[in-house]
Amino acid sequence: MHTFIYNGSFEGWLTAVFEIYEYNINEEVVIVKDAIYQPSLLTQEHIVTPDDTKAKRVWNGLKQKLSPRALETLYHSFLSEDKGIENQMLQYARLVFSNKLTIEHNFSNSAILKITQTAQKVRRERHRMTAFVRFQLTSDGLYYALVEPDFNVLPLIIKHFKDRYADQRWLIYDNYRKYGIYYNLQTVEIVEIAFTESNASSGAILYDEKEALYQQLWQQYFSSVNIKARKNTKLHIQHMPVRYWKYLTEKRDFM
Amino acid sequence: MWERITEKLSILADAAKYDVSCASSGSNRKNSNKGLGNTGNGICHAYTEDGRCVSLLKILLTNHCIYDCAYCVSRKSNDVKRAAFTVQEVVDLTINFYRRNYIEGLFLSSGIFSNADYTMERLVLVAKKLRTEHRFNGYIHLKTIPGASNDLLEQAALYADRLSVNVEMPTEQSLKLLAPDKKRQDMLNPMTYLKNSIQARHEERKTSKKVPVYAPAGQSTQMVIGATPETDLQILLMSHFFYQKMQMRRVYYSGYVPVSNDNRLPSIGTPVPLLRENRLYQADWLLRFYGFTVNEIVSPHQPLLDADIDPKLAWALRNLHLFPVDVNKADLFLLKRVPGIGIQSANKIYAARKYALLNEQHLVKIGIAYNKAKYFITHGVNNNNYKELTAMQIKDRLVNQAVSKYKPNFSPQMKLF
Structure with missing residues (x-):
């Protein structure tokens, strides 16, 4: 058995796939993130150093046989960070390379269906993040928001927010993965400053003088549009799971 | 002053909530001027405790109204608190909510004060200010006020993404019974006018992209269900008419929420017909996406949808x-x-x-x-x-x-x- 240990980046995973083919390994292989790898005597270890050229070759190889949509699907499933998804993806890639025609719609194959459904899950989270981000305006004109998405979807929402809020500086910080995306009116950059709730509550962040007011107006609006005669808590929770409430202006007081 | 705004918001959001449409999709306005906002597939930013999507800031400009429609909470004879926003207040609320990612845009409706044109003019003014002064590209849904001049409809269509007139009741008799001051024809006229001009502009845009976008998300309408004795067959035939003849993008069904002790209506405390509403939406989907026709779903022999199965x-x-x-x-x-x-x-x-x-x-x-x-x-x-x-x-x-x-x-x- 062989274990390929990589750094958790998509480039690293592509490099691992390249090396598995390079060494022509046909026995059992697993790809595993270095952060969760536990050494074992029963396996032969390979440390993968991410390599741009190798990664590109695998990516281009996949590109030749997959539609843009399917390529995207593969990448999205990677962002799920699900345990073992690297190996499902490897199976998927192997199917791609060993078939003449595209296999992306062969949903009776379990690896293909798994990748498709995992990507779907990630896209649902991406959509939720476009909905559930709540910006707060600071006194120096920055709109900032904290989130804790189930999957690593910030890279997928950059374009959405950049297109939409082109004329305001904003920062969306993933408080779970400890990084954020920041738009400076020109471009979006990845930032890793510590920007957490604790410095928000300790007064390290100064808000715009009208911020509290608009939050209150929004809460008022949210409660006014509810029709009591139609109460349906199950549906409410289904659409707005409680785990998101923490950062939702209109729901955080109900926690 | 801020307390007054909060109070107005609660009154005028409360009065607007019986309009069920909250769609923010169907338009494709790009943020090409480095302004604020864009539209796309629509996003529900929140869900109320009754499980409905909150996508737009849905408010009335005012709940003062000269009409006395029995089913409406803002009817003239109803003893409720009245309020009115200024144009600027609505604009500020929309922009500030939008910038915080609370909403996809604005759904603005209104009670009728003085006359149709006067009311419509105010609605159009809000949309115009948002588009021109604030370079706002988010979603705008305006209510078309029956009886407003074609001139104002034209302007509304230039600034708004979607326009809607609610027919309110599935049949003319019911409307006559519950809203004696309103005529069905007054509702159909602006619909027809807009349908024709939307079609014409659409054709023009095929040849020249310089023709400005014109109500890109089309029109929708709404019927109140369960306040009057219509069958599902009558209701679905009406929907069919709106989809086919009026090119409506959506027909909404609103289960009647009792708001009045009027003896022409189900009394207060009567449950909202949620199940029936649900079945009607299921049937509506079958018509629009699954290739069914009305007479496959209901027929003169079986004019009601089954309650226990879809x-x-x-x-x-x-x-x-x-x-x-x-x-x-x-x-x-x-x-x-x-x-x-x-x-x-x-x-x-x-x-x-x-x-x-x-x-x-x-x-x-x-x-x-x-x-x-x-x-x-x-x-x-x-x-x-x-x-x-x-x-x-x-x-x-x-x-x-x-x-x-x-x-x-x-x-x-x-x-x-």
């Missing part, structure tokens, strides 16, 4: 001679008609079966409601074991296995509390 299943049970269908062979049109198989699953099956014959396991994993579909399909060599069952037997089995939140409503016994 309309697609009901149709299949009436047409058992078409089943079972072979999922590995049937064309897409028929696949979509199988109870338990939706559009997405049908497409997946259609794509996947080119690689291999699909069996039960595959179908379950693809995500069809197998326990429902199994009575209507065959796959591979495994033949359908349920062929001998009658429609009644299948229905019994399905109803008994289902757990529906509406179940208490199926009981024929009247509940007192």
Whole structure:
């Protein structure tokens, strides 16, 4: 058995796939993130150093046989960070390379269906993040928001927010993965400053003088549009799971 | 001053909430001027405790109204607090909510004060300010006020993404009974006018992109359900008319929420007909996406939708001679008609079966409601074991296995509390 240990980046995973083919390994292989790898005597270890050229070759190889949509699907499933998804993806890639025609719609194959459904899950989270981000305006004109998405979807929402809020500086910080995306009116950059709730509550962040007011107006609006005669808590929770409430202006007081 | 705004917001949001439309999709306005906002597939930013999507800031400009429609909470004779926003207040609320990612845009409606044109002018002014002064590209839904001049409709269509007039009641008689001051024709006129000009602009835009966008998300309308005695057949035929003849993008059904002690209406405390509303939406989807016609769903012999099963299943049970269908062979049109198989699953099956014959396991994993579909399909060599069952037997089995939140409503016994 062989274990390929990589750094958790998509480039690293592509490099691992390249090396598995390079060494022509046909026995059992697993790809595993270095952060969760536990050494074992029963396996032969390979440390993968991410390599741009190798990664590109695998990516281009996949590109030749997959539609843009399917390529995207593969990448999205990677962002799920699900345990073992690297190996499902490897199976998927192997199917791609060993078939003449595209296999992306062969949903009776379990690896293909798994990748498709995992990507779907990630896209649902991406959509939720476009909905559930709540910006707060600071006194120096920055709109900032904290989130804790189930999957690593910030890279997928950059374009959405950049297109939409082109004329305001904003920062969306993933408080779970400890990084954020920041738009400076020109471009979006990845930032890793510590920007957490604790410095928000300790007064390290100064808000715009009208911020509290608009939050209150929004809460008022949210409660006014509810029709009591139609109460349906199950549906409410289904659409707005409680785990998101923490950062939702209109729901955080109900926690 | 801020307390006054908060109070106004609560009054005018409360009065607007019976308009069920909250769609923010169907438009495609790009943020090309480095301004604020864009539109796309629509996003629900929140959900109320009754489970409805909150996508737009949905408010009335004012709830002062010269009309006295019995079903409406803002009717002249109703003793409620009245309020009115200024144009600037609505603009500020919209922009500030939008910048914080609370909403996709604005849905602005209004009670009629002084006359139709005066009211419509104010609505248009809000939209114009947002688009021109604030370079706002988010979604704007304006209510068309019946009786407003064509000139104002033109302007509204230039600034708004969607326009709507609510027909309120499914038939003219009901409207006459409950809203004696309103005429159905007054509602149909602006609809027709806008339908024609939207079509004309659409044609023009094909030849020149310089023609400005014109109500890109089209029109919608709404009917109140359960306040008057119409059958589902009458309601669905009306929807059919709106979809076919008026090119409506959506027809909404609003289960009547009792707001009045008027003896022409269900009394206060009567439950909202949620189940019926749900069945109507299911039927509406069948009409729009599944290729069904109205008379396949309801007919003069059976003018009401089944309460205990959905309309697609009901149709299949009436047409058992078409089943079972072979999922590995049937064309897409028929696949979509199988109870338990939706559009997405049908497409997946259609794509996947080119690689291999699909069996039960595959179908379950693809995500069809197998326990429902199994009575209507065959796959591979495994033949359908349920062929001998009658429609009644299948229905019994399905109803008994289902757990529906509406179940208490199926009981024929009247509940007192």
